[in-house]
Amino acid sequence: MYKSISSTQNPTIKKLVSLQEKSRERRKSGLFLIEGMREINLALQAGYNFQHVFFCKTIVETQLLEDLLDALSGKAEVIELTEEVYRKIAYRSGTEGIIASAKAKTNQLKNLQLPANPLILIAEAPEKPGNIGALLRTADAAGVDAFILANPRTDLYNPNIIRSSVGGVFTVPIATGSTSEIINFLKKSNINIFAAILQEAISYEKQDFTEACAIVVGTEADGLSETWRVESKQNIIIPMQGSLDSMNVSVAAAILIFEARRQRGFFI
Known part of the structure; x- marks a missing residue:
């Protein structure tokens, strides 16, 4: 009993x-x-x-x-x-x-176990748990080697994140940290940074993502902080044909991360 x-x-x-x-x-x-x-x-x-x-x-x-x-x-x-x-x-x-x-796990950067030539998805300061959950589903679907939250505004174990990620919070290696901590971590690990930002950017399909890299996305309202623009190896954009100048962050992340996967032979 x-x-x-x-x-x-x-x-x-x-x-x-x-x-x-x-x-x-x-x-x-x-x-x-x-x-x-x-x-x-x-x-x-x-x-x-x-x-x-x-x-x-x-x-x-x-x-x-x-x-x-x-x-x-x-x-x-x-x-x-x-x-x-x-x-x-x-x-x-x-x-x-x-x-x-x-x-709960500590989700510290130092605990990430990365393979050779990793593919990482980073989101800076996403506020809505539903967006974080959707990003985790994208990360799981693409089989990224890590998902990193920069300057998180909510904890990973918010029930809305667990629900909207349909358990993706448990299937993807995750870490959190400040933007500066994450950039230092990436540099020490020799991982190229590609920031989804308008300034000094090229179209994402023209960029080579086959080497160790981190694709970084920001919020729809504020975009990425200036630090990412400065530290990025190359800024990238998704060309759009409509009247609006932004799309949902999880949609943008999916387009970028699956292009990286395509270049790495994901669809073979």
């Missing part, structure tokens, strides 16, 4: 609600929540350490739950919730009846 919680006023449940809603609580505790079987399995495969698994037996599929608990091998405390309590902490409307708490 598992421990069970039937009151929404239980201290554990109150803490879980805080983890869902408050970045400060996630930073303070070093914990975050993962909702849904796919995302939990991806986090498990990525080596995250789980603290608790919460389930509602009237919602979750029994076999999926049993398979997950077998994979965890007793490494997390399992707690059964009533449906009322479960829906109090559930973030998604189309829920699967299972939520886990896990230890």
Whole structure:
């Protein structure tokens, strides 16, 4: 028999609600929540350490739950919730009846394990969790060697990022740091910088991305900081035919990163 919680006023449940809603609580505790079987399995495969698994037996599929608990091998405390309590902490409307708490990783630049001739996607100061999630999906689809957030304005374990990335936050090597820290890291690693910026730029399809490189994108509102323009080996643009002068950052990143993949024989 598992421990069970039937009151929404239980201290554990109150803490879980805080983890869902408050970045400060996630930073303070070093914990975050993962909702849904796919995302939990991806986090498990990525080596995250789980603290608790919460389930509602009237919602979750029994076999999926049993398979997950077998994979965890007793490494997390399992707690059964009533449906009322479960829906109090559930973030998604189309829920699967299972939520886990896990230890966040530090995501430090020094911990990135890069292969020879890496391809890296960098985003400076993206504010919207949905855009970060979409960038992570692009990074996963293109099989980049790392995704780096410069000057992040939200934490990686925001539930909106986990949801919008459909688990991509667990499948792509990730690091965060300031713009200056990241540029120093790239220089020391002999990785070329290509900044998506208008000044002194050439069309992206004319650039050779086959050597070790980092493609850097900024926000739609502010673009990239001046530092990237100065430190870039070559600034690149995506020629546009319409009346607007910008596109969604995740769309722009996808165009650029898949061109780099094409040049590297990705579609062969």
